[in-house]
Each structure stands twice: as structure tokens, then as C-alpha cells.
Amino acid sequence: MKTAVSTFDNGLDIQPADMVTGFTYGDGYFGPTVEHRKLDAIRPSLRQPDCEGPEIVYSIAMDVGKNHHLPLLKEMHLLYGAVTYAAGQLGEEPIRSQGHIHKKSAYANGWSTPEVYEIWQGEAVIYMQETAKDQPGRCFAVHAKAGEVVIVPPSWAHATISADPSTPLTFGAWCDRDYGFDYEDVRAHHGLSYFPLVDAENKGLKWVANPHYEPSNLIIKKSPRNYTEFGIDPSKSIYQQFEEQPDRFEFVPRPDLYAEKWVNFEP
Numbered sequence: 288m289k290t291a292v293s294t295f296d297n298g299l300d301i302q303p304a305d306m307v308t309g310f311t312y313g314d315g316y317f318g319p320t321v322e323h324r325k326l327d328a329i330r331p332s333l334r335q336p337d338c339e340g341p342e343i344v345y346s347i348a349m350d351v352g353k354n355h356h357l358p359l360l361k362e363m364h365l366l367y368g369a370v371t372y373a374a375g376q377l378g379e380e381p382i383r384s385q386g387h388i389h390k391k392s393a394y395a396n397g398w399s400t401p402e403v404y405e406i407w408q409g410e411a412v413i414y415m416q417e418t419a420k421d422q423p424g425r426c427f428a429v430h431a432k433a434g435e436v437v438i439v440p441p442s443w444a445h446a447t448i449s450a451d452p453s454t455p456l457t458f459g460a461w462c463d464r465d466y467g468f469d470y471e472d473v474r475a476h477h478g479l480s481y482f483p484l485v486d487a488e489n490k491g492l493k494w495v496a497n498p499h500y501e502p503s504n505l506i507i508k509k510s511p512r513n514y515t516e517f518g519i520d521p522s523k524s525i526y527q528q529f530e531e532q533p534d535r536f537e538f539v540p541r542p543d544l545y546a547e548k549w550v551n552f553e554p
């Protein structure tokens with residue numbers, strides 16, 4: 288059973304630490320030294336690039352897990368990442384990632400790959416849009432709390448936003464092992480098609496359209512749905528579900544085998 292955080296039971300002895308260290312790992316677990324995304328590095332993607340904010344905005348540990356699972360993860364081309372975001376704000380904007388599209392994968396026959404998020408602590412909005420071309424297509428903002436799961440489909444541009452400035456956001460995600468981020472179209476449009484702003488009065492986020500895109504409708508989804516088509520069980524952590532039935536996550540490195548499930552996908 289899932290429990291609350293700062294415990295939500297993510298099924299792993301991997302815990303968020305300070306922004307410099309990122310994560311601590313229990314015995315029998317592996318994980319890298321974290322990669323820091325510093326404010327100066329992400330300024331070009333912000334609505335107000337000269338804003339003030341934490342020096343380390345988020346710390347990324349790609350490839351974490353239980354030691355005995357590593358051979359299977361490699362064989363399946365799967366990777367579990369963990370990311371922790373600082374508390375606070377980036378000027379008027381919430382703490383957030385820059386926004387990218389997953390690169391096309393040879394292993395997936397040229398498809399871009401999806402991502403399966405699980406929030407561990409704090410609150411997130413996973414913002415996503417169908418393309419980062421002039422017409423972005425459908426745009427979704429999915430508000431997820433600890434224990435909830437959100438799937439970003441292949442080739443969609445997306446960013447992870449902390450929805451509560453008072454608390455650090457931490458999450459885990461299943462990704463393709465040979466992951467790579469494509470920023471080209473997002474950067475050409477100076478970001479994604481909507482900028483989130485902190486709405487202190489209403490204790491939430493408000494949204495401002497990015498004028499570098501053609502107009503589109505922002506579809507706010509209050510909460511994520513259950514992904515029954517992929518057999519995701521909302522009562523267990525996504526790592527535990529991998530442990531019990533690894534094939535359940537084959538759709539992450541091989542979205543091409545599940546082509547019909549991505550047609551008109553709604554997160």
C-alpha cells in the first residue's frame with residue numbers, strides 16, 4: 288500500500304537530501320552523483336530571464352535502483368531517474384524545468400519515447416503539448432500529488448513544474464535508457480506555449496500564453512487519470528510494479544509496439 292511522505296513509499300530506499308547532494312541511497316542500491324541544473328543555465332527558457340531564484344534549481348539522478356535489477360534494466364533498455372526540485376520561485380514563475388522533447392530512439396525504430404512520472408513529495412504540474420512547432424496542438428497541465436502517476440506520450444514537448452513554492456518537489460520516472468533531450472523547437476519558441484506563474488492569492492498557478500506560438504487552448508486537468516491501458520496499478524509504486532512485472536514498462540523503451548495506444552492520447 289502507498290503511504291504518505293515525506294512519505295510516500297516509492298518502493299525504494301532512495302531519499303531526497305539537500306540540493307547539493309540530491310539523494311541518499313540505502314545499502315544494495317545504486318545511483319549517480321547528481322547533475323545540477325543551475326539558474327544561470329536555464330535562464331534563457333524563463334519568461335523573465337534576469338529573475339532571482341535558488342542557485343541550484345533542480346538535481347537530477349538518472350539511473351537509480353536496486354543493484355540486482357541493473358542487468359534487467361539494461362536488457363530492457365529501461366532507466367529509472369529521480370529528480371528533486373528546490374523550494375521557492377524563479378521570480379514570478381514557479382520552480383520548473385526548461386522543457387524538451389525526448390530524442391528519437393533507434394531502439395524504438397525511430398520513435399521518440401514516453402516518460403512515466405511518479406510524484407514522491409510536494410506537488411507537480413506536468414505540462415505538455417503535442418508539438419513545439421508554431422501550432423502546439425493540445426496543451427495539458429496535469430496536477431499531480433504524492434503517489435500519483437502521469438504519462439507523457441512520445442514526441443510531446445513537456446516540462447515539470449513545482450506547484451507548491453513552500454515545499455521541494457521530488458519525483459521518480461521511468462525513461463528510455465538511451466535518453467536524450469531535444470531542445471531545438473522549444474528554444475526557437477522561447478519556451479513552451481504557456482508560462483506558469485505563481486498565483487499567491489489563490490495558492491496555485493496561473494497561465495500566460497507564449498506569444499511565439501499560434502493561439503491554442505490550455506486544457507487544465509485537475510488530476511491524472513488511471514492508465515488502465517498500460518496496466519498501471521495506482522495502489523503501488525511504479526518501481527514496485529516493475530519489480531513484480533517488468534514487462535509492464537516495455538512501452539517506455541518500445542512505444543512503437545503500442546502505436547494504437549498513443550492515438551488521441553490524453554494524459
Ligand SMILES: O=P(O)(O)OC[C@H]1O[C@](O)(CO)[C@@H](O)[C@@H]1O
Nearest residue numbers: 347370384385386387402447468
Ligand atoms: O532539461 P530540462 O528540460 O530542464 O529537464 C530536465 C528534467 O527532465 C526530466 O527528464 C523529467 O522529464 C528530469 O530529468 C528533469 O526534471
